[in-house]
Amino acid sequence: MPELPEVEVVRRGLATWIVGRRIEDVEILHERSIRRHLLGGEDLRGNLIGTTVTDAVRRGKFLWLPLADDDVGEVGREPRFALMAHLGMSGQLLIEDSSAPDEKHLRVRFRLSEGTGKPLPDELRFVDQRMFGGVFLAELGPTSDGLPGGLAETPLPLIPEEAAHIARDPLDPAFDVEIFHRRLRKRRTGLKRALLDQALISGVGNIYADEALWAAKLHFARATDTIRRNETARLVEACQQVMLKALEAGGTSFDSLYVNVNGASGYFERSLNAYGREGEPCRRCEALGLQTTIRRDVLMKRSSYTCPVCQPRPRNGRW
DNA sequence: CATTCGTCCTGATAGC
DNA sequence: TGCTATCAGGACGAAT
Numbered sequence: 061m062p063e064l065p066e067v068e069v070v071r072r073g074l075a076t077w078i079v080g081r082r083i084e085d086v087e088i089l090h091e092r093s094i095r096r097h098l099l100g101g102e103d104l105r106g107n108l109i110g111t112t113v114t115d116a117v118r119r120g121k122f123l124w125l126p127l128a129d130d131d132v133g134e135v136g137r138e139p140r141f142a143l144m145a146h147l148g149m150s151g152q153l154l155i156e157d158s159s160a161p162d163e164k165h166l167r168v169r170f171r172l173s174e175g176t177g178k179p180l181p182d183e184l185r186f187v188d189q190r191m192f193g194g195v196f197l198a199e200l201g202p203t204s205d206g207l208p209g210g211l212a213e214t215p216l217p218l219i220p221e222e223a224a225h226i227a228r229d230p231l232d233p234a235f236d237v238e239i240f241h242r243r244l245r246k247r248r249t250g251l252k253r254a255l256l257d258q259a260l261i262s263g264v265g266n267i268y269a270d271e272a273l274w275a276a277k278l279h280f281a282r283a284t285d286t287i288r289r290n291e292t293a294r295l296v297e298a299c300q301q302v303m304l305k306a307l308e309a310g311g312t313s314f315d316s317l318y319v320n321v322n323g324a325s326g327y328f329e330r331s332l333n334a335y336g337r338e339g340e341p342c343r344r345c346e347a348l349g350l351q352t353t354i355r356r357d358v359l360m361k362r363s364s365y366t367c368p369v370c371q372p373r374p375r376n377g378r379w
Numbered sequence: 380c381a382t383t384c385g386t387c388c389t390g391a392t393a394g395c
Numbered sequence: 396t397g398c399t400a401t402c403a404g405g406a407c408g409a410a411t
Binding site for chain 3 (some may be wrong): 381382383384385386387388389390391392393394395
């Protein structure tokens, strides 16, 4: 499941291989993957064809490619539109040559102009088995979000309206722990629910939420309005540490032509401490000579994994 | 207003 | 063998 590190790996691949290329054609193989483009497939095609990708930007799990219009007078100006993508659960953005056979779950094909110099793959493909993800055209809004977890001054580039409600992620240099702490304390919910709320802190999904909570020795049901400043700091550091480690593991091959999200996340599984480890020993306890096993609970219809010793359940917790 | 729930989707897997 | 049931999860609109 692509969470922030996996999406960042994809972003780097796109920044390396797609920026500067022109979109020559768009082929939509499944309408569902463009459902968030309300004006439909023909509108999407018409708006994309002839534009040039100027950048690859990410916030949380949202990814977008700002586009310059080739029309006279538009080149060189700040892009006003972007091709927005969300990978959902199973989405991939693959950079491939048109000679490569179509993937079984190929949903949208973007044919690209040739780059300068050596021959480059001429297609960007959106592949998505479960179709929770999608692509669409977004209008870029003003820079000053001043909002979700952010500082007043927002560095470029512009943010699509559809992502304006998404908070800063823990790897964003402008992520502000103090603002996050204050907003967290105002919540009347459990800690993991808050972590998964993209309007409060973005990029954290079910897997890294469990990993960060384990690393910070905090329970998912801990009431957010009782969180202390040093606990928030510990949690944010845990999020950063876990995500940076995953990024390090998956980001090493970002210049590969084949940007494979699943391949990247496959590596991460080997270094998980909590997620998916029900019944297996807690590594931290094990090092201390204790025989504790990770337990699984169901929260929000999703699995949550904790160490009952490192992460004791709070008395007045909120599930 | 804040918070929580239900829904979308497909393929792997378990159980009979 | 082949059928059905269950599970996985991000985001968003609906319900509370």
